[in-house]
Amino acid sequence: MATIVSPLPGVFYRKPGPGKPPFANEGDTIEVGQTIGIVEIMKQFTEIQSDVAGTLEFFEVNEGDMVNPGDTIAAIREG
Known part of the structure; x- marks a missing residue:
């Protein structure tokens, strides 16, 4: 399972x-x-892009949540 993390602080x-x-x-x-x-x-606004291909399993944060650098945004099952 790969995770996508926020590169910067802000609102997701x-x-x-x-x-x-x-x-x-x-x-x-x-x-x-x-x-x-x-x-x-x-x-x-900074686009958050996936660096892997696969299936989006879940979002760790909700619409409008604050994120910090390194916070997990989503998980992708590779394949």
Whole structure:
């Protein structure tokens, strides 16, 4: 199981904006480089991308949760 961690502090969002669908959902097939969410700090948005391919097992944080560098955002079962 691979984990995706936050590279910086901020607020985690699963969607690109209000009323838009999430970048990815649990159970989705994820490709290398695919965006699964964004972290916002001081109106700067950083895409959180997967560095592995596989199935998105779960999100460790919810929409709007604060994250710190190194916090686990999601887990992906490789393969």
